[in-house]
Each structure stands twice: as C-alpha cells, then as structure tokens.
Amino acid sequence: VTAVTQSGISGDGVTGTLAIGYDVNFSSNIVAGVFADYTFGELDGSGVYALNVVAPYNIEYDDTWAIGGRVGLARPGGTLWYLTAGYTETDFTLSDPFGTLKRDLSGYFLGGGVEQSLNHHGLFLKLEYRYSDYGSERVFDQAAGCCSESYDIDTDIHAVRLGISYKFGHREPAPAMPLK
Secondary structure, three states, X not given: OOOOEEEEEEEEOOEXXXXXXXXXXXXXXXEEEEXXXXXXXXXEEEEEEEEOEEEEEEEXXXXXXXXXXXXXXXXXXXXXXXXXXXXXXEEEEEEEOOEEEEXXXXXXXXXXXXXXXXXXXXXXXXXXXXXXXXXXXEEEEEEEOOEEEEEXXXXXXXXXXXXXXXXXXXXXXXXXXXXX
16 A cells, blocks of 8 residues: 655746626626636646655646636626636646646636726726636556555646726716706
C-alpha cells in the first residue's frame, strides 16, 4: 500500500475576460440575462506530491470559456446584485518530472456579484466571485503485480473578478422635473 501525500500547493495568476450578453428587466427590479465569456491568460499553480518518490508539479489553466445565465435584483442608484451559473471549459496542463499531461476539462460554475452604474451612458463596474468545478482528474495510474497506485486531483477554481463593462442601449430614467 502506497500513501499519497501532497503539500505546498499554491496558485496565482492574472487573466482578462471578454464577455457578451443580454439582460432583460422583467419588472422594476428583477433582471435576468444570458452571456458567454472567454478568459485569456493563465492561472498557474505548483506543489509537491509523494507517490513512491517526492516530485514537484506545475499546473496550468488556459483558454477558459463559459456560457451561462444570471438573475438579479436591481436597486436604486444603478446597483444590481445577482447570482450566476452555467457551463465552462478550460485547457488543463500538469507537468512533473515524469512528463506532461494535457486535458480539455469541462464542468460548471456558480457565483454571485454586484454591478454598479458609473454614469448614465452605460458604463458599469462589476465585482464577481466565481467557483468553477471541473471534477477530478486522474494524473497517475499504475498497476504492477498485485498492487496498483493512482492519484487524482481536484480541478476546481475559486476566482474573484473585477471589471468594467459597457451596456449598449442602456438608459436610466431622466430625473423628474420639479413642478412650478
């Protein structure tokens, strides 16, 4: 029996996202929409595992895209609080002293955020948390004689996203004119 231990896991990265979507106001304060986004740049991680030998490894998430929906509550002052969910895919690479494993991973995402109007011309500031779950990936599998060894890693991502967006055709109501 071989024990697998893992330590020293760390990850970081800065990415950019391009998104396109469509929102509908169903009432004065309920908003729902659909979107697609593509994230460029890399999220990198590294660590050390022990499986018969101690080995450092590097992981990389790259070329991530998602389609999904959101539903939210619009508040006075141009603020939208929302929840989001959908489908996502990413390119995953794991490198260790024994080789490189590349996979296209698919999964789901869940998140929430707040969006604030910056002016009356369609500019918005958005802060969002997104959890993406790509399942578990087997990175080592060996059978020898009476024994077998395998090692699976979880491939989920927790991300905080800050961005500026522009909404075409966005119009806030004109301020009421005082009566004379």
